[in-house]
Amino acid sequence: MKGLxxxxxxxxRDEFTIVVSATIEAGTTVAVVGPNGAGKTSLIETxxxxxxxxxxxxxxxxxxxxxxxxxxxxxxxxTIRDNVGFGSGVAGPDLDRIMDELLLADLARRRPADLSGGxxxxxxxxxxxxxxxxxxxxDEPLSKVDVELRRLTRTVIGEWAPPDQILLVATHGADHARxxxxxxxxxxxxxxxxxxxxxxxxxxxxxxxxEFFA
Amino acid sequence: xxLVLLTPACSSQGLxxxxxxxSSLTNVLQSAEQMYESRNEGVDIRxxxxxxxxxxxxxxxxxxxxxxxxxxxGVLDDLPAGRVGGEPIALATNRLVMIxxxxxxxPSAGGEPTPTEVLDWAGSLARCATGVPxxxxxxxxxxxxxxxxxxxxxxxxxxxxxxLTKVRTNEVDAGLVYSTDALVAxxxxxxxxLGSEGPHTSIVGVIxxxxxxxxxSMGRMFxxxxxxxxxxxxxxDAGFGQP
Amino acid sequence: MTRARxxxxxxxxxxxxxxxxxxxxxxxxxxxxxxxxxxxxxLSTRDSLxxxxxxxxxxxxAAAISVVLGVPLAYLLARSYFPGRGILRAIVTVPLVxxxxxxxxxLLSGFGRQGWFGRLFGTGLPLxxxxxxxxxxxxxMPFLVxxxxxxxxxxxxxxxxxxxxxxxxPLETFWRVSVxxxxxxxxxxxxxxxARALGEFGATITFAGSVQGVTRTLPLEVVxxxxxxxxxxxxxxxxxxxxSLAVLIALRGRFLPSR
Numbered sequence: 001m002k003g004l005x006x007x008x009x010x011x012x013r014d015e016f017t018i019v020v021s022a023t024i025e026a027g028t029t030v031a032v033v034g035p036n037g038a039g040k041t042s043l044i045e046t047x048x049x050x051x052x053x054x055x056x057x058x059x060x061x062x063x064x065x066x067x068x069x070x071x072x073x074x075x076x077x078x079t080i081r082d083n084v085g086f087g088s089g090v091a092g093p094d095l096d097r098i099m100d101e102l103l104l105a106d107l108a109r110r111r112p113a114d115l116s117g118g119x120x121x122x123x124x125x126x127x128x129x130x131x132x133x134x135x136x137x138x139d140e141p142l143s144k145v146d147v148e149l150r151r152l153t154r155t156v157i158g159e160w161a162p163p164d165q166i167l168l169v170a171t172h173g174a175d176h177a178r179x180x181x182x183x184x185x186x187x188x189x190x191x192x193x194x195x196x197x198x199x200x201x202x203x204x205x206x207x208x209x210x211e212f213f214a
Numbered sequence: 215x216x217l218v219l220l221t222p223a224c225s226s227q228g229l230x231x232x233x234x235x236x237s238s239l240t241n242v243l244q245s246a247e248q249m250y251e252s253r254n255e256g257v258d259i260r261x262x263x264x265x266x267x268x269x270x271x272x273x274x275x276x277x278x279x280x281x282x283x284x285x286x287x288g289v290l291d292d293l294p295a296g297r298v299g300g301e302p303i304a305l306a307t308n309r310l311v312m313i314x315x316x317x318x319x320x321p322s323a324g325g326e327p328t329p330t331e332v333l334d335w336a337g338s339l340a341r342c343a344t345g346v347p348x349x350x351x352x353x354x355x356x357x358x359x360x361x362x363x364x365x366x367x368x369x370x371x372x373x374x375x376x377x378l379t380k381v382r383t384n385e386v387d388a389g390l391v392y393s394t395d396a397l398v399a400x401x402x403x404x405x406x407x408l409g410s411e412g413p414h415t416s417i418v419g420v421i422x423x424x425x426x427x428x429x430x431s432m433g434r435m436f437x438x439x440x441x442x443x444x445x446x447x448x449x450x451d452a453g454f455g456q457p
Numbered sequence: 458m459t460r461a462r463x464x465x466x467x468x469x470x471x472x473x474x475x476x477x478x479x480x481x482x483x484x485x486x487x488x489x490x491x492x493x494x495x496x497x498x499x500l501s502t503r504d505s506l507x508x509x510x511x512x513x514x515x516x517x518x519a520a521a522i523s524v525v526l527g528v529p530l531a532y533l534l535a536r537s538y539f540p541g542r543g544i545l546r547a548i549v550t551v552p553l554v555x556x557x558x559x560x561x562x563x564l565l566s567g568f569g570r571q572g573w574f575g576r577l578f579g580t581g582l583p584l585x586x587x588x589x590x591x592x593x594x595x596x597x598m599p600f601l602v603x604x605x606x607x608x609x610x611x612x613x614x615x616x617x618x619x620x621x622x623x624x625x626x627p628l629e630t631f632w633r634v635s636v637x638x639x640x641x642x643x644x645x646x647x648x649x650x651x652a653r654a655l656g657e658f659g660a661t662i663t664f665a666g667s668v669q670g671v672t673r674t675l676p677l678e679v680v681x682x683x684x685x686x687x688x689x690x691x692x693x694x695x696x697x698x699x700x701s702l703a704v705l706i707a708l709r710g711r712f713l714p715s716r
Contacts, residue, residue, distance in 0.1 A: 048622060049618070049622065050615060050618045050622075064624070065622060067619070067622060069615070069619075071615075073615055073616055073619040075616060075620070075633075075634055075637075075638075076638060077637045077638070077640075078633075086620065086623055086625065087620065087623025087624045087625045088623070088624035088625070089624060127623070131623075265684070267684050268684075338584055340666070343681050343684050343685070344684070344685055345684035345685035346684050349684075367584050367668050367671065368668060368669070369584055369666030369667050369668045369672070370667045370668075370669070370673075370681060371662075371666075371667060372662075372680060372681065372684060376662075380666065383565060383569060383570075383571055384569075384570055384571045385565065385569055385570055385571070385581060385583045385584065385666070386584065386666075
């Protein structure tokens with residue numbers, strides 16, 4: 001199994017139930033878009049395994065999963081370097097390199113609380129990337145990263161991706177969505193679009209999507 | 215007390231006599247309370263049972279006792295002079311004995327083990343603290359009978375009933391209590407008499423003053439009852455000696 | 458930055474004032490009554506020193522055992538869902554409200570010479586230091602468990618899920634993530650447990666007895682001394698008060714919430 005398959009996956013939320021069926025081929029980048037509260041984070045956390053689906057089947061690609069949640073989830077009492085290298089399968093030279101590339105080397109011995117929001121996001125991203133995950137899920141990963149570092153950060157994400165990597169990124173940026181192969185649009189728990197950005201923009205299946213790409 | 219009399223609407227429109235007494239008198243006074251209350255309707259005997267020294271201290275601090283019956287007359291010496299109302303009335307005597315858990319297998323030269331043989335055999339002993347009546351009696355016995363062996367573990371309790379419980383539950387091998395306490399736990403403990411050196415204590419009751427005249431007379435009546443033939447019989451049944 | 462504070466109502470000041478008086482009056486009276494001149498002499502008797510030694514050993518061991526066993530228990534109560542969890546929590550915390558004497562009686566049934574333990578091993582824990590430690594541990598562990606369970610509960614478990622997704626095993630996650638995050642609560646709980654163990658009386662006298670140098674802790678020595686020599690009882694009380702205050706003040710702000 002190299003792709004990601006969601007078969008009638010149902011996720012209970014207070015207001016509605018998210019229902020998703022989707023097949024995403026290896027090597028695809030997916031932008032997950034939708035209004036606030038549409039269920040983007042719930043969907044991502046279910047794919048990662050942080051929450052349980054109430055029904056359906058999730059088939060994940062083989063290999064490791066990388067996840068950068070909105071709250072980063074860095075371990076508070078560990079140094080940045082220990083956080084990035086936490087867990088199994090991280091080679092020393094890789095750790096040094098990712099710290100350099102995401103401009104974290106000078107912050108290596110600090111604790112997460114001493115870092116700015118953008119620096120914390122870069123650290124959480126480094127922790128995900130250094131494992132070269134076959135499935136990478138980013139929940140608004142650059143929201144707090146300084147504008148001048150966003151380009152660099154995206155380049156680093158690309159450099160560290162293994163060839164077959166599936167990338168799911170929840171984003172509020174239309175430009176960012178256009179750069180992805182596919183847009184998965186959620187509205188109140190329903191998938192309203194799962195197709196390339198150009199198609200979605202042209203078809204505009206909902207008012208929200210029309211305004212999003214306008 | 216007079217206040218209670220003046221409020222007939224109050225449900226407990228009776229007379230209350232507060233009796234402070236040493237814990238070794240628990241059972242006999244509970245019987246006396248029952249008899250006396252059934253005989254005198256409206257009178258409530260209220261028992262405050264505990265270590266005699268603690269009670270003595272409570273009275274010295276102004277505790278509302280009408281009658282005080284310590285486990286040994288010596289305790290009265292510690293009371294402030296102004297608080298003892300009238301001469302103490304002798305009620306009974308008690309004596310110190312050694313007890314062991316029932317069924318203890320004590321090696322003995324004669325038929326019955328002696329205190330020395332028990333102490334030789336026992337790994338642990340419970341006794342009262344120096345300063346409380348049964349503890350002072352224990353000290354008197356140890357001083358009088360020189361050369362007693364000492365068990366390895368000695369636990370010191372603040373009142374005689376705590377010593378009894380430790381032996382009764384078989385948590386220690388031997389203990390020193392009043393003979394009346396041994397009687398309470400008959401079946402659970404066996405008595406080893408201390409012989410002629412075994413110290414005696416004398417139990418007396420006093421009126422605690424100055425209180426209101428009603429309280430004094432009610433307390434006096436209860437004390438008189440305890441000293442009557444019927445009262446004496448209760449003490450005798452509980453294993454106390456005659457004064 | 459100094460933040461402006463809203464005004465506190467007069468009635469609140471009044472209530473707080475009365476509370477402070479109620480708490481302070483007996484302590485002040487104790488300090489006035491203590492025979493300061495002969496304090497050292499009273500405290501350096503063999504009995505006093507033995508009691509101090511037993512108290513320190515028993516309370517520190519009880520606090521240590523409370524941490525070693527109580528932290529896993531708190532974690533289980535906070536993070537796992539299983540039938541009977543409510544009942545388990547009640548059993549764990551009941552020594553908080555139970556009269557210590559009752560705890561002592563229950564300990565006799567469980568670990569006395571005539572209890573389950575005695576019937577299995579032929580000897581009991583009463584009259585031994587181990588017995589005193591057991592009694593102190595049982596009454597003090599609930600303080601640690603409650604404090605630490607709250608800390609584990611306030612973390613939502615996502616940090617542990619993240620560790621697991623990074624390939625960190627459950628034991629390492631517990632040890633390197635959950636426990637350090639709960640560290641302030643663990644330290645605060647350990648201090649509370651230690652303080653409770655230091656002051657423990659009822660369960661100890663009922664279960665472990667009062668054997669000099671073995672089970673007779675400072676509180677037991679105070680009660681005993683009170684029958685013989687009030688001055689020594691007061692001196693020992695001041696010693697207990699001083700130890701407790703010293704530790705609470707030393708740790709204040711560093712671990713316990715204060716502002």
